[in-house]
Amino acid sequence: MSRSPILSASDPAAVAGGLRAALRGLNPLAAIETRLEAERDQIALWLPIALGAGIAAWMVLPDRFAWFAAMAGFAALAFVGCAVGLGSRLGRMMAVGGAVALFGVVLIWTRADWVASPRIDRPVVAVVAGRVVSVERLPAREIVRVTVEDVAAPLPPRLRLNIDQAQVDERLSVGDGINVRARLMPPAPPPVPGAQDFARTAWFQQLGATGKALDPPVVTQGSQGGWLGWLADRRAVLSRHIEGRLPGSEGGVAASLATGDQGAIAEEDAEALRRAGLAHLLSVSGLHVSAVVGGVMLLTLRLLALSPALALRAPLLLIAAGAGALSGIVYTLLSGAQVPTIRSCIAALLVLAGIAMGREAITLRLVATGALVVLLLWPEAIAGPSFQLSFAAVTALVALLDHPRIRAFAAPREEGWLVRRGRSLALLLLSGLVIEVALAPIALFHFHKSGLYGALANIVAIPLTTFLIMPAEALALLFDAVGFGAPFWWVTGQALAGLLWLARTVAEAPGAVTMLPTMGRLAFGLFVAGGLWLALWRTGWRRWGLVPCAAATLLALTAPAPDVLITGDGRHVAFVLGDGRVALLRERAGDYVRGMLGEAAGHDGEPLPVDALMQARCSTDLCVTEIARGGRRWRIAATRSPYRLDWVRFTRICARADIVISDRRLPRGCKARWLTIDRRLLARTGGIAIDLDRGGVATVAAEAGHHPWVRFDR
Incomplete structure (x- = not known):
């Protein structure tokens, strides 16, 4: 009978080695070390993740105590890594990751304090006198958005105004002086929990107020704009030129591709592009910068190669890369040099540097380097959808194309034209599907x-934009210099009309949009962690990323939806019906309020007036309705006018109501059975979302915490 070679006494070294291997298999630290050794080329990709984790922790955690606790936790992680041993990969990852995350907390905290600027605390009407530093024309809304600096005290030194287009001279430009009477408002916090936090955005832009001009402005022509002012003027002139050549939304989209100016796109067309998953085409970002850089580089290379002397003696690839880099920088400056465009330009320059050095052009290391640069310069960008969407899309795409099976599928081979085109189409469809899946949680x-x-629409829209619309528009602008641009403008217009038709068709298709009332931060964090784990590792343990993704999906789908939404000023109330529809207390709510409340409630449709509900009894001043939730009927009373109510009747209504809502200060005699919401309470809480099934109340103040931009009467 044969014996096992491990148990053979004639080979004691083999026995000892086998025992050591078995013991290592039982040691979790050794097992992790073995995994990390197999993933050693991927470990550096987690450096920007660690920095982003520190920044995100400061953004999410509510107050100084929690921020210091996070710093202590990250420091402890670094010390544990040192204890595990800097000679091991796990120890180095823990030590470096903890230290970098700690630096991320310090970085964003320092940045938030550094950009601190005065701002107003309540609405005021005042005369604004200062220097124009930004002019954004929005023809579709018939307004001009102007950012003004050097405003005299007691007003904030930097603020933003909307001025009626008819009241603004077309010659208004950066560097001009302006004097105008305006109604100013503090930067607005989220109107309801989960909505956009403009106060945070304004804080990092150092905007102390926003408002609307009440009179035509008095403009003093200035010459202090410098090269930035000159560039802004050229950008505005170019936008007007394009919009003059292509009227309507076609011209607005064409202008957005060239200068990033989206102001001439009709709102219904912009919404159709968003619903069809094509809104990314409007913002100058990676797609546009890549098209410009790649086009200029290819054209330069082909032109230089026409000369045999240059082809034999000159480094054509290096020269073409330099031309591409220069075109990318010029395009970035011309399009307004917004953070997403700068981010894309940095990534393009890194790609060109890799090409010039003979390295592989597009890798996850390149993406990680770009993310690290952006987070170091603009750490607050991590909280914005632009940063998250762009890097999620690029990371998902590069990780997909780097997969061995996909790489083998996409490898060139000898095959017929039809099969080759079919393979390319399948790869494009798969890429679109992966990107849509990666972007869905963020959206x-x-x-x-x-x-x-969106994946299907982008299969047509991206090639159409990259290979037809942008080259035709570039040729149209080039030939306009000699008066022969009309044919190219016709081609551009027809292609843009086709793009808008595609957007409208997809947007109107049944089930084109999935709505979700709310996604908690925990679910979103699990989606991010699982997605990164899937994308950044290469070996089999990457599949463990599916676990947090599955948990996040479960949390998102089972998260309680709000039954009542109240904006921070108390004026607007949305009642969510059992079938998901939304009824608004005030029928005359503006488009922004209607859309925002519909999105927060997860309803994709036109809201109903509360008067249309069978259980609602409404007058001009007061509305009383009932909602069946949680096995009982909730009686809700809400005021909807500023006029005085009959005291006796109103106090009786309050006493019989479970919830009373008002945008005014309610008298002390008005006490609801469960919750009384008036101006005093809303000043402390901000907007409110109520879950009647569970009796839960979420507030903007609780979500915002005690960050510098938060102002509530706590």
Whole structure:
């Protein structure tokens, strides 16, 4: 009978080695070390993740105590790594990751304090006198948005105004002086929990107020704009030129591709592009910068190669890369040099540097380097959807194309034209599907909606934009210099009309948009962690990323939806019906309020007036309705006018109501059976979302915490 070689006494070294291997298999630290050794080329990719984790912790945690606790936790992680041993990969990862995350907390905290600027605390009407530093024309809304600096005290030194387009001279430009009477408002916090936090955005832009001009402004022509002012003027002139050549939304989209100016796109067309998953085409970002850089580089290379002397003696690839880099920088400056565009330009420059050095152009290391640069310069960008969407899309795409099976599928081979085109189409469809899956949690978290047909629409829209619209527009602008641009403008217009038709068709398709009322931060964090785990590792343990993704999906789908939404000023109340529809207390609510409340409630449709509900009894001044939730009927009373109510009758209504809502200060005699919401309470809580099934109340103040931009009467 044969014996096992491990148990053979004639080979004691083999026995000892086998025992050591078995013991290592039982040691979890050794097992992790073995895994990390197999993933050693991927470990550096987690450096920007660690920095982002520190920044995100400061953004999410509520107050100084929690921030210091996070710093202590990250420091402890670094010390544990040192204890595990810097000679091991696990120890180095823990030590470096903890230290970098700690630096992330310090970085964003320092940045938030550094950009601190005065701001107003309540609405005021005042005369604004200062220097124009930004002019954004929005023809579709018939307004001009102007950012003004050097404003005299007691007003904030930097603020933003909307001025009626008819009242603004077209010659208004950066560097001009302006004097105008305006109604100013503090930067607005989220109107309801989960909505956009403009106060945070304004804080990092150092905007102390926003408002609307009440009179035509008095403008003093200045010459202090410098090269930035000159560039802004050229950008505005170019936008007007394009919009003059292509009227309507076609011209607005064409202008957005060239200068990033989206102001001439009709709102219904912009919404159709968003619903169809094509809104990314409007913002100058990676797609546009890549098209410009790649086009200029290819054209330069082909032109230089026409000369045999240059082809034999000159480093054509290096020269073409330099031309591409220069074109990318110029395009970034011309399009307004917004953070997403700068981020894309940095990534393009890194790609060109890799090409010039003979390295592989597009890798996850390149993506990680770009993310690290952006987070170091603009750490607050991590909280915005632009940063998250762009890096999620690029990371998902590069990780997909780097997979061995996909790489083998996409490898060139000898085959017929039809099969080759079919393979390319399949790869494009798969890429679109992966990107849509990667972007869906981000879109649902920030906008409460995600397009279902975006992958299919992008299969047509991206090649159409990259290979037809942008080259035709570039040729049209070039030939306009000699008066022969009309044919190219016709081609551009027809292609843009086709793009808008595609957006409208997809947007109107049944089930084109998935709505989700709310996604908690825990669910979103699990989606991010699981997605990164899937994308950044290469070996089999990457599949463990599916676990947090599955948990996040369960949390998102089972999260309680709000039954009542109250904006921070108390004026607007949304009642969510059993079938998901939304009824508004005030029928005359503006488009922004109607859309925002619909998104927060997870309803994709036109809201109903509360008067249309069978159980509602409404007058001009007061509305009383009932909602069946949690096995009982909730009686809700809400005021909807500023006029005085009959005291005796109103106090009786309050006493019989479970919830009373008003945008005014209610008298002490008005006490609801469960919750009384008036101006005094809303000043402390901000907007409110109520879950009647569970009796839960979420507030903007609780979500915002005690960050510098938060102002509530606590």
